[in-house]
Amino acid sequence: xxxVEQDPGPFNVPEGATVAFNCTYSNxxxxxxxxxxxxxxxxxxxxxxxxxxxxxxxxxxxxxxxASQYISLLIRDSKLSDSxxxxxxxxxxxxxxxxxxxxxxxxxxP
Amino acid sequence: xxxxxxxxxxxxxxxxxxxxxxxxxxxxHDTMYWYKQDSKKFLKIMFSYNNKELIINETVPNRFSxxxxxxxxxxxxxxxxxxxxxxxxxxxxxxxxxxYYEQYFGPGTRxxxx
Numbered sequence: 424x425x426x427v428e429q430d431p432g433p434f435n436v437p438e439g440a441t442v443a444f445n446c447t448y449s450n451x452x453x454x455x456x457x458x459x460x461x462x463x464x465x466x467x468x469x470x471x472x473x474x475x476x477x478x479x480x481x482x483x484x485x486x487x488x489x490a491s492q493y494i495s496l497l498i499r500d501s502k503l504s505d506s507x508x509x510x511x512x513x514x515x516x517x518x519x520x521x522x523x524x525x526x527x528x529x530x531x532x533p
Numbered sequence: 534x535x536x537x538x539x540x541x542x543x544x545x546x547x548x549x550x551x552x553x554x555x556x557x558x559x560x561x562h563d564t565m566y567w568y569k570q571d572s573k574k575f576l577k578i579m580f581s582y583n584n585k586e587l588i589i590n591e592t593v594p595n596r597f598s599x600x601x602x603x604x605x606x607x608x609x610x611x612x613x614x615x616x617x618x619x620x621x622x623x624x625x626x627x628x629x630x631x632x633y634y635e636q637y638f639g640p641g642t643r644x645x646x647x
Contacts, residue, residue, distance in 0.1 A: 455633050466623055466638035467576065508574065514633075520589050521636060523576040 424449050427513050429524040437532050440501050444527045446511030447493045456494050457512040467510055506531045536560050537639035539624050545645045553610045554642045556624030565607035566625040582607055583630050619646045
């Protein structure tokens with residue numbers, strides 16, 4: 424089983440819709456969680472960290488479910504500029520490396 | 534201002550050659566990384582340095598040798614290039630080595646081995 428698993432998509436979603444992705448992780452000792460965004464032929468950039476209580480940043484909401492070992496990302500009122508690959512990232516306390524999922528590709532359709 | 538920069542951006546070379554990729558960060562960060570992103574877009578860490586000291590060395594062929602002359606620079610030298618080395622190589626940096634530090638990525642070096 425992969426350490427971090429994501430549905431690769433692609434998700435083709437009309438502008439203005441709400442879309443949600445899940446990501447599962449295999450190590451129950453994982454401590455920190457992130458969503459990174461990667462545009463085509465560009466570098467990954469941090470979108471948001473994921474906190475135990477869940478957190479929101481504008482149209483984006485991230486949640487963590489430790490019992491089921493998954494994190495989610497919800498995008499409301501999607502914009503054309505949201506088209507990108509969304510990478511789920513997990514880090515285990517005491518282990519300095521980030522483990523990336525393979526990403527979920529999202530395309531927002533006008 | 535470019536926070537994490539890499540040179541070259543594109544590198545096309547033949548099998549068997551030796552090549553280097555350079556990375557510099559002007560963020561004042563202590564920790565730098567090399568990642569490889571293959572054709573399936575899977576991003577995997579290769580090496581990490583903290584204050585010029587190697588702290589992560591994943592299962593990477595010893596043809597790959599990182600060098601950190603100072604904490605603002607982390608270079609990657611690759612000997613005897615193989616077709617399977619074709620990928621995008623990203624350099625990244627973070628303020629520290631803890632689990633909660635954001636990593637800032639460079640623009641990537643697209644390596645093609647023919």
